[in-house]
Amino acid sequence: MRPNALGRTIAGLIVVAGLTAGSVATAGTSFAATATTARTAAAAQPAAAAATQNFGLTTAEAKNVQEFLADYWGYTDTIDGQLGTNSWKAFQRCLARYWGYTGAIDGDPGTNTIKALQRLLADDYGYTGAIDGVAGSGTRAAFKRFAA
Template identity: 50%
Template sequence: MNNLGLNTARAMNWQCFLETRGYNPGTRDGQLGPDSWKAAQKALNAWGWNAGTVDGVVGTNTIEALQRFLNHWGWNAGTVDGIAGTQTKNAFWNFNATC
């Protein structure tokens, strides 16, 4: 499980966001495991952010895609460097305030 700094409620919002856009994260339980990240990778790839292989692993490509996504929508994840640092985690936290 890798919630990238999200608590259970905010992780559930991320799962809700993915699900409402047609990507199945598995059980909406606030635990971002492989099913949730596979759904995120599929979504990020479909939207053109290039998360790479859909394997459910939160690696450099997935983080870079998430950073590009968050930056594009004005959430300021910082430099696209594939590192889930404080700025990226804060942007992800803020993005997931609601579903």
């Protein structure tokens, strides 16, 4: 091999080694990015679910709830039939005052909010299930009666 050819061969091997190392590094990075993206997407799901949670109410029924919240509990947002964060904040104020809700007024209809809602629904709207914080079929049916 001539010296010039030898130099090109060595340079070529270095490039191939660099590309291979870069591919391995990129593979590890792309795997990590995919895992991070998957975790981020999974974490975003509850937030999206919490953004609007009608628990089986139609738009018209949810508008009735928003009108009740506007009349009595400081709801000032649009009456659009989508029980979002501001609707649930207003509902949590009601539930805190009369139905034993002790959590944050954060607009997230989580377990404690649902337990307080179930107490309200058990008192006047025919809910007979457990006060368990799960918005199952009995809770949803009683919530529809509340919203009617």
